[in-house]
Amino acid sequence: MTDERSWTRRDVIRTSSAIAGMGVLAGCTGGGSEGGPSDGDSYTVTMEPVGEVEFPDVPETWVANNGSWADMGIALGQEPPEGVWLPSRYHTQYYDEIPDVSVSKDGMTRLSDDGIDPETFYELDGDVHVIDPNFLTNRFGDDVSESDIEDIERDIAPFFGNSIFSTGYPWHEDYAYLSLYEAFGKLAEVFQETERYEEFVSLHDEFQSNVADIVPSEGERPTVAIMWAVESDMGSFSPYLIGEGTSFKQWRELKVNDAFADTDVRDFHSTRGKIDYETLLEIDPEIILFRGQEAKTAAEFRDEIVSQMEDDDTARELTAVQNDDVYRGGPLYQGPITNLVVTQRAAEQLYDVDEQLYDPQRVSDIVNGNF
Structure with a gap:
């Protein structure tokens, strides 16, 4: 064959x-x-x-x-890829959390x-x-x-x-x-680079154990709505239902409740549909997570996205807006390093975690071959 x-x-x-x-x-x-x-x-x-x-x-x-595979290569000690589908969605700023690991996208072909x-x-x-x-x-x-x-x-x-x-x-x-x-x-x-991979597997196993320890009991887990937002068109959002792809890995492991799961809202992938503030208010999720915002810092996100919601008559009625629980929702593409960083951030946002769930220096050591 x-x-x-x-x-x-x-x-x-x-x-x-x-x-x-x-x-x-x-x-x-x-x-x-x-x-x-x-x-x-x-x-x-x-x-x-x-x-x-x-x-x-x-x-x-x-x-x-995409950034999922690019990040895997970096984790394996490789030079960055010559090109990716959309370099703007390969968020290399996540490497700022890891000592002695950085990636430049200069010259990377789109x-x-x-x-x-x-x-x-x-x-x-x-x-x-x-x-x-x-x-x-x-x-x-x-x-x-x-x-x-x-x-x-x-x-x-x-x-x-x-x-x-x-x-x-x-x-x-x-x-x-x-x-x-x-x-x-x-x-x-x-x-x-199977030895490097096995080191990451061991680190990831410990990380998942630490994540499991901080997840609240079932009745205390928040209801979250994940959507794609565009700064120039706030009030019209592409909804994402939490699925099995790697882009939802952190939300599955933090065991959040999907606000759209038991509603008539359908996943953007299947319908290319949109929802507005009125629909969102009917559901009224505890946490709102916006994708498409990873290039912004937390401060920029608040100034350019959250501020618009606070100024809108309908959006300001949302529980998440009133409780200041509107966050960047993570990337579409994540590899092993990215997943550690964005899961840590999500745990801090949703569960007020103040402990480090993984060891950034150990990640650095594996990437740089010091193991």
């Missing part, structure tokens, strides 16, 4: 159990010894939907779909420009494209075809990715989603 392709630029053979059936891929799962070096210097890594991918050597330059040009991949000439190819062919089929994917893999380097941040894509129903750490482990195999 393999098909072989010759890479004209690197003169190696890559095998894949899935690319020929791009729309309904269900590649085998693999890991452990299967992801290690083989008899020569080459090695293979297996992940849905791309199947089994052979690497002639460890990639040095790479392209990432892959999306009202669509995508396949030629961009040729210009970047990465050693691996950490992108779910189905994301490109299903969401941007007018720009990127399956034959474009095959050409890029033949001429440049393979695709290796799974769209993990949201479970709202109908085209993803034919192959498994991965959890954050499942995906992280696969990328660790690609970069041959």
Whole structure:
């Protein structure tokens, strides 16, 4: 069930159990010894939907779909990716919380420009494209075809990715989603950094235990509404129901109650619908969380977003506004470092936590290879 392709630029053979059936891929799962070096210097890594991918050597330059995968690479001690889908949504300011870890986006290519040009991949000439190819062919089929994917893999380097941040894509129903750490482990195999990955797993296990200790009993957990807000159009919001994608990881683990779960409000992913202040007041969540605001500091968020709500006759009646419980709602994309930072922030916001739930210095040590 393999098909072989010759890479004209690197003169190696890559095998894949899935690319020929791009729309309904269900590649085998693999890991452990299967992801290690083989008899020569080459090695293979297996992940849905791309199947089994052979690497002639460890990639040095790479392209990432979004901040989830970019953050995984940084956690694994790699240089930043040459390009990501939207650099503005790769929030590198989170690294300010970690000693001796920083990432500059200067020169990082934006892959999306009202669509995508396949030629961009040729210009970047990465050693691996950490992108779910189905994301490109299903969401941007007018720009990127399956034959474009095959050409890029033949001429440049393979695709290796799974769209993990949201479970709202109908085209993803034919192959498994991965959890954050499942995906992280696969990328660790690609970069041959499984020891760093295992250090993060250990740190994450301790972190989750600490998080569980601060979560209140079921009857005391707050009801939260997560929405996308735009500063210039306050009063019209895209609602998000808390789901299984990695972008909701911190809210699942803090065990908040979803204000929209038992209402007629439908997730933005499925309807592209909006809600207004009147609908929000009927639900009246205890906590309001706005996505799309991560580039702002807490002070900027208050001055530019919360202040508008306090000045609106309907919005000021909301319990969350009256109690000063309107916050930035976290990123769409989070990797292992980002998740630690934004979960810590969320715990402080929702549960008044004043203890550090993870050790930033240990994160730094792992990233910098001091373990």
